[in-house]
Amino acid sequence: MRTILVIEDEQPLREAICDILEFEGYIVFQAENGKDGVEQTLQHLPDIILCDVMMPVMNGKEVLAALRLKETTRLIPFIFITALSGRSDIRSAMELGADDYINKPVTRDELLGAITARLKKSDVILKKTRHTAELESINKDLNAFAQAVSHDLKTPLRAVDGYTKMLHDDYAGILDKDGLRYLETIRSNSAKMRELIDGLLEFSRQRKTEIAHSRVNMNNLARSVIADIRYEKNYKIPEIILGDIPDAGCDEKMMRQVFVNLLSNAIKYSGKKDKPVIEIGHSVINNESVYYVKDNGVGFDMKYYSKLFGVFHRLHSQNEFKGIGIGLSIVKEIIEKHGGRVWAEGIVDEGTTFYFSLPELAGNPS
Ligand SMILES: Nc1ncnc2c1ncn2[C@@H]1O[C@H](COP(=O)(O)OP(=O)(O)O)[C@@H](O)[C@H]1O
Ligand SMILES: [Mg+2]
Structure with missing residues (x-):
């Protein structure tokens, strides 16, 4: 169920809007001034906010500015309810980052049209943001994993290298031809493994590095x-x-x-x-x-x-x-x-x- 917060100081208008929205099946919260609106936003985290521009205590632009600053509320779609007269007000409000506005007197069609359009858009954005965040986090995990594994693999590999070198230096004389060949195969394979690990480290280091243009x-x-x-x-x-x-x-x-x-x-x-x-x-x-x-x-x-x-x-x-x-x-x-x-x-x-x-x-x- 979608939740909507209506912030409007004119009680008859606020209630009329809420009636329309409730009838359409939305869960509606009401706030009678900007300050109350900010508090209710933080409390309910609604799916969308409708907000008057001119209000006592805290006006609509201040509400929007306050919500855009907070991580939990900055992406909530925000629609202004405005009196047609204040064109320059509308412009400056939109510049603050409002998503849309509807004019007073509010008609049912305009109200529902704006809300559905905005909710659809924010669904798409939300999905994309989530998807990107998920991918980023998977990428980071994979990178960290590659780094950790490569570092961890290097330690036992150094031991293999060290002991085969000692075996070669101290015992080559008593090994027969096959023994020497086996030893050589171990050494070339461990050299190969070191190359692979270094390659992997280099690759994941590269992924982490930022570009300096x-x-x-x-x-x-x-x-x-x-x-x-x-x-x-x-x-x-x-x-x-x-x-x-x-x-x-x-x-x-x-x-x-x-x-x-x-x-x-x-x-x-x-x-x-x-x-x-x-x-x-x-x-x-x-x-x-x-x-x-x-x-x-x-x-x-x-x-x-x-x-x-x-x-x-x-x-x-x-x-x-x-x-x-x-x-x-x-x-x-x-x-x-x-x-x-x-x-x-x-x-x-x-x-x-x-x-x-x-x-x-x-x-x-x-
Ligand atoms: N210039 C090239 N001509 C033909 N094949 C190439 C060329 N560059 C790369 N390749 C092919 O692409 C593969 C991957 O290249 P690369 O990642 O540089 O690894 P590497 O050179 O260590 O094998 C190579 O193994 C080779 O099969
Ligand atoms: Mg190459």
């Missing part, structure tokens, strides 16, 4: 990432072509990570080609400012596209290319945090292009 020279950033790359000896060194790419409004540290991940992938996944070529460029696609990193490497099968950006998901085996599958999930997290999108196109054996869009930087020529 600035104007970033993307050319210089890409150039500096290219200069910092340490090439693995198993992979061919590619030719890297850097086009003239425009500045962006973004978090420089995060954008560095995006380039590091996309470029190291491009290098790795094209590193078995005879002549690997990587191109970093920019274009405007459907009014969106889009940066891309393109390679002519092994590509991937678009059939598995939905897995591409998932945490720990990999489309190539560990034997083909080493990795843990966290880089692209970090890239996605960062770009989406900036309000952009990231996507990719791959053709098996021909290459892959990763695209990411960023909101247009004010004043950028495009």
Whole structure:
């Protein structure tokens, strides 16, 4: 059952309104001045408030201002009942954050129309707010869980590492060939596990970090990432072509990570080609400012596209290319945090292009 609070100092009008509302099945509370209205709001937390503007003790605008300040009452839909004469009053009241107003003399249709419209709207808002709050809380929990688990896993892992090292250093001489191989397998697996845990920690740290916006020279950033790359000896060194790419409004540290991940992938996944070529460029696609990193490497099968950006998901085996599958999930997290999108196109054996869009930087020529 919906509850309505009617705050109105003119008794006949107040009672007439309450009669109409009660007849429609609402539970109605009445207050004869603003102060009483605020108290009753706090007590009953009604679904909607109808409030006169001109009243003794505390006027309607003061009531609205007081309720908008309180966490428990600030979202309650608030409708002013006004005398038509006070146009500027209405405007300033609406500016205070009232949801609607109805004119005196109040007609039944206008009254019920305003109330149902407002209740419908607030239902939708309430659902959305609840949904968002739930999602935020789940996200936080998951993040905290990932952090806690990763930290907890590191302790036993350090013990495994330490003891296998001691075993290797002190007993290698008395182990036979199979024994040594088993030991090596334990060591490489625990190294792999440490990488996975660090990846998970890095990912959840990334999710928690707030963006620090600035104007970033993307050319210089890409150039500096290219200069910092340490090439693995198993992979061919590619030719890297850097086009003239425009500045962006973004978090420089995060954008560095995006380039590091996309470029190291491009290098790795094209590193078995005879002549690997990587191109970093920019274009405007459907009014969106889009940066891309393109390679002519092994590509991937678009059939598995939905897995591409998932945490720990990999489309190539560990034997083909080493990795843990966290880089692209970090890239996605960062770009989406900036309000952009990231996507990719791959053709098996021909290459892959990763695209990411960023909101247009004010004043950028495009
Ligand atoms: N440039 C690329 N070319 C082909 N496949 C790629 C490319 N970049 C990423 N991938 C695919 O996406 C998967 C996830 O990438 P990423 O999260 O960076 O993890 P990792 O590189 O550690 O495997 C990779 O395992 C690979 O299968
Ligand atoms: Mg990677």
